[in-house]
Structure formats: structure tokens, C-alpha cells
Amino acid sequence: MTLEEQNAVLSAEYAEANRYMDNAKETLKKTEKRDDGYYRDAKYVRSACGIAYLGVLVAVEVWLALKGVSASGKKKKSIDYYTFNVAQLDKKMLDYLNTAYNVLHLDGYYRGETRVKAIEVGFDAAYDIIDKIKPENPVIVPETRGGKAKRAWNTMLISAATMFMRNRF
DSSP states (O other): OOOOHHHHHHHHHHHHHHHHHHHHHHTTTTTOOOTTTTBBHHHHHHHHHHHHHHHHHHHHHHHHTTTOOOOTTTOOOOOOHHHHHHHHHOOOHHHHHHIIIIIIIIIIIOOOOOHHHHHHHHHHHHHHHHOOOOOOSOOOOOOOOOHHHHHHHHHHHHHHHHHHHHHHH
């Protein structure tokens, strides 16, 4: 694979991982922060954490592939697969992965953690992982027409629902 092809693949995967994070942030905006430092609705926090963790997995798989690690056979990948392989290559990346896994996947998604600072730590770790696959010379990956329309439609619906709910109370 030439350097240009590698940059094109990295740009696409980097954009995909960031798209997951953008979707996670949009989902998190659907709930309010309470005065005591917690999110009001655990449902949206859980969804956002699950989406962000999927973005982490996209980035880690690409990062491992760049390092020459590939999944053997059709064996399903588990966190053990990721931590084992990442630990052999980069201890700092392992710290990011452990934080993202514990905060986003276990605490946020499964256990319903709603503390704002805890979720922010998980998102920070996710962005640290995604930055590891940032291409040196990014190739612009255009968003599809359908994707643009869907994003605009969702934004309009969220705005309308927010205005309706504010006027209702």
C-alpha cells in the first residue's frame, strides 16, 4: 500500500471514528446537566457512551492494523484481544483504552453512570485514541448527500422538539 493509499484509508477511518463521536455528543445534548454535576436522563447518557465506545473500537482496530496486528480467523474480538495487543505495542495507548472501556462501556453504557465529569473523562480518552490514527496528510472524505440530508433533518427535529418542550413548561 502506497503512502497516498494509506492516508486515504486513514482519512476515511479517522472521519468515521469522529462521526461516531459527533453522534455521541449530539445524543448527549438531548439531556440536561443538573446543578449537582449529573446528567438528568441516563438513557441518553447510556446511548452516547455506547456510540462513543464504538468510535473507539473503530480507531483501535485501525491503529492495530497499522502496527501489523490483524485478527486471526473469524474469531470475535473482545476487550482481551484489544488490551493484549495494545499492551505489547504502547502502554500509554493501553491507558487510554482501559479508561475508555471502563468509563464509556462499563460505567456509562452498562451501569448508567450519569456524572458529567466521569463521562467527560471517557470522552477525553476516546479522543486521545482517535488522535492516534489522525493522518499526516488528511484526504477530505465527502459526506454523502443522504447523510447531509439526514443530519439536517435530525437537527431540525431536535430543535423543534426542544422549542416545544420549553414552551410547554
